[in-house]
Amino acid sequence: MKTYTLEEVGKHDSKEKGIWVTFGQGVYDITEFVDKHPGGPSKIMMAAGGSIDPFWMIFANHNTSEIHSLLESMRIGNISEEDAKSNKSDLYDPYANEPVRHKALKINGNKPFCAEPSPSLLVESFLTPVPFFYVRNHLPVPEIELKDYTLELAIEGTTKKTLDFKTLKKYEKRTITAAVMCGGNRRSEMSKVKQLKGINWNVGAVGNATWTGVRLCDILKDLGVNEDVFNHIQFEGHDLDPSGMPYGASIPISKAMDPRADVILAYEMNGEPLSQDHGFPVRVIVPGVVGARNVKWLSKINVSKEESQSQWQQGDYKGFSPSTTWDNVDFNKSPAIQEMPVVSAICDPQNTDTVEIKNGKIQVKGYAWSGGGRKIIRVDVTNDKGKTWHTADLTEDLQANEGRYWSWSLWNVELPVDKKSREVEIWAKAVDSSYNVQPENFSNIYNIRGLLCNAYHKIKVQLKQ
Ligand code: MTE
Ligand code: MO
Numbered sequence: 181m182k183t184y185t186l187e188e189v190g191k192h193d194s195k196e197k198g199i200w201v202t203f204g205q206g207v208y209d210i211t212e213f214v215d216k217h218p219g220g221p222s223k224i225m226m227a228a229g230g231s232i233d234p235f236w237m238i239f240a241n242h243n244t245s246e247i248h249s250l251l252e253s254m255r256i257g258n259i260s261e262e263d264a265k266s267n268k269s270d271l272y273d274p275y276a277n278e279p280v281r282h283k284a285l286k287i288n289g290n291k292p293f294c295a296e297p298s299p300s301l302l303v304e305s306f307l308t309p310v311p312f313f314y315v316r317n318h319l320p321v322p323e324i325e326l327k328d329y330t331l332e333l334a335i336e337g338t339t340k341k342t343l344d345f346k347t348l349k350k351y352e353k354r355t356i357t358a359a360v361m362c363g364g365n366r367r368s369e370m371s372k373v374k375q376l377k378g379i380n381w382n383v384g385a386v387g388n389a390t391w392t393g394v395r396l397c398d399i400l401k402d403l404g405v406n407e408d409v410f411n412h413i414q415f416e417g418h419d420l421d422p423s424g425m426p427y428g429a430s431i432p433i434s435k436a437m438d439p440r441a442d443v444i445l446a447y448e449m450n451g452e453p454l455s456q457d458h459g460f461p462v463r464v465i466v467p468g469v470v471g472a473r474n475v476k477w478l479s480k481i482n483v484s485k486e487e488s489q490s491q492w493q494q495g496d497y498k499g500f501s502p503s504t505t506w507d508n509v510d511f512n513k514s515p516a517i518q519e520m521p522v523v524s525a526i527c528d529p530q531n532t533d534t535v536e537i538k539n540g541k542i543q544v545k546g547y548a549w550s551g552g553g554r555k556i557i558r559v560d561v562t563n564d565k566g567k568t569w570h571t572a573d574l575t576e577d578l579q580a581n582e583g584r585y586w587s588w589s590l591w592n593v594e595l596p597v598d599k600k601s602r603e604v605e606i607w608a609k610a611v612d613s614s615y616n617v618q619p620e621n622f623s624n625i626y627n628i629r630g631l632l633c634n635a636y637h638k639i640k641v642q643l644k645q
Contacts, residue, residue: 182257186267189259191251193229200256202231205264207257216506218377220495226423231267235422238274238319240291241379247475275321279456286517288379292317293457296384303545303590306575307357308387310450315457316362316385318427318492319531322418322477329461332480335401335410340403348445351402357440357577358467358586359549360474361386363497363517366525366633367429372620374494376630377506382534383525388588391465393446396481397437405483407437414482415464415475422535426480428490429473431466431518433483440584441553442467445478467586468516468551474495487516497615502626506592521552522618523634524559531639541594542604544572545636548589550612556587558611561593563604570595572608585613602643609636 184207192200192209199211210224217224219239227235236242259267275291285295297312315557326345333341362385364378371380400413413436417427435441444465447454454460459476465471472492487493494515498514528545535542548556559572570593577587609618619625622635 181255183258184259185375186259186263190229199225199228201227202259202264202267203233203236203251205258205261206252206255207259207428208251208254209256210254213254217278218506220491223421226421233267234271234535237271238422239293240275241289250605258288276466277323279319281314281315281457284312286382288381292319293321294331294379296381296638299383299525299530302384302386303527303547306388306577306587306590307450308389310389310452310458313449313458313566314362314385315385315388316379316471317417317419317457319421321456322420323456324418324477325460326461331478333399335403335405336482336484337482343399345447348394348462349447351398352393353392354442354444355390355392355448355461356444356465356467356586357388357390357579358465359386359388359443359588360465360471361520361523361549362471363520363631364629364633366523367630368636369570369635369637370630370633373622373626375464376626376628378630380565383527384623385471386547386588388547389449390451391444391446392448392451393444393462393465395439396443396464397441398443399481400437400483404485405433405437407433409485410483411485412483412487413489414480414484414486415478416480416482417459418477418479425490426477427492428488429475429493430484430488430516431469431473435466435518436472442584442586453491467584468519468553470497470520470551496629497631498629499632500627500629502624504628506628518551520549521632521634522548522550522554522556522612522616523639524548524556524608524618525637526561526606526608526639529639529641532641534642534644536644537597540599541596542643543592543594544606545590546572546591546606546608548574548591548608548610549587550610550614550616552586553586554612554614555580556589556610556617557590557613557615559560559589559591559608560591560609560611561595561606563595563597563606565605566607583613597643599643602645604643605638607636607638 365385414430572591572593575590
């Protein structure tokens with residue numbers, strides 16, 4: 181294979197001249213691949229004409245054999261050993277100072293850190309203890325000192341005010357109970373239909389907590405925002421990608437300014453200051469809305485006519501038809517996910533567990549939740565493929581108001597089983613206050629990003645004889 185100089189590689193940084201990158205000693209022509217990059221063309225273009233090594237240190241989820249062999253298929257040559265070494269010496273590990281996490285979290289990705297608790301642990305308590313609350317980071321965790329913390333308030337990009345932590349805390353203190361759920365929760369089940377791209381979450385990319393902070397509507401009112409002039413409230417985090425772009429997302433202004441929507445800039449979780457992983461010192465909680473909009477380590481709020489232009493608002497966290505493929509997908513044609521659909525999961529027992537029969541029955545526990553403040557009104561469970569449905573008992577948030585039910589509901593049910601059968605298949609489905617119900621299977625809601633995975637949860641367990 182041919183050997184290139186870094187200068188030669190550097191000249192190939194546009195579609196016209198071809199797009200080359202290096203990784204280790206390899207030189208790769210990625211011109212054709214750029215538009216197909218799942219993380220968006222803009223992200224991969226930051227490496228055009230240079231080394232992708234530092235990017236892959238931040239987006240370390242690229243370190244799979246599948247992605248390495250995809251890269252190798254585009255190899256056109258090498259750089260010299262010395263050049264590869266000098267590229268390497270510039271590297272430092274942006275994840276070197278990440279917080280310590282509880283061993284009970286099952287890690288789905290280390291850099292960035294993504295982890296969830298086991299299902300049975302999840303339904304042990306109505307409020308999820310902070311150490312067991314799933315973590316979904318897209319970038320290294322930023323380190324912020326309270327005394328240095330500032331929140332910028334802007335209108336169409338022009339800064340109007342900057343609040344420090346003390347000033348922020350002067351606004352009226354509010355507490356809500358709300359579940360936060362990742363748009364990819366239960367993706368591992370959908371991935372059985374067909375290959376898709378995303379972290380392989382089980383049912384634990386959700387947690388339920390109390391969130392204390394100030395109402396976003398109070399801050400926007402104080403800023404003199406006219407709801408009729410703008411359409412979206414954009415948020416930015418203190419976590420930055422290699423080009424200095426922050427994590428970002430937005431919500432409709434109607435949600436942000438509605439006092440009944442309970443959108444909170446939270447500084448406490450379950451009565452304690454936010455932990456580093458969950459957004460210390462301040463994060464947005466948009467109850468009833470997909471996790472991705474609940475921006476952590478909040479650095480900036482921008483009032484705008486437009487949605488956030490971030491990759492996570494524009495080129496990710498959107499739903500598609502089961503027939504949409506990576507070759508024909510057009511992210512501009514799908515709206516960004518906001519309010520989540522109704523969902524439930526069986527958490528105890530888990531698939532393939534062996535369970536004991538007591539008085540001819542087995543006990544089954546789980547959670548159910550719906551977005552938009554819609555309360556769970558019923559959870560139906562069957563162990564004969566729908567011939568007989570048993571209604572579960574619900575543990576609910578008794579303080580929640582009509583139309584503002586942000587918390588999850590836990591449920592449990594005793595299912596009568598036939599002692600002679602060795603194996604039982606259990607299905608669960610929830611119904612929300614709009615009588616929305618979960619779809620029966622994943623095949624007709626499959627999408628290439630594995631989002632909105634809310635089909636009936638189906639598991640098989642063995643009966644202890
Ligand atoms: N905010 C910032 N700044 N950076 C992030 O990577 N991840 C989002 C959201 N807010 C993210 C963020 C996603 S996709 C989810 S699901 C939730 O945070 C996860 O919140 P948690 O880690 O507190 O459970
Ligand atoms: Mo997420």
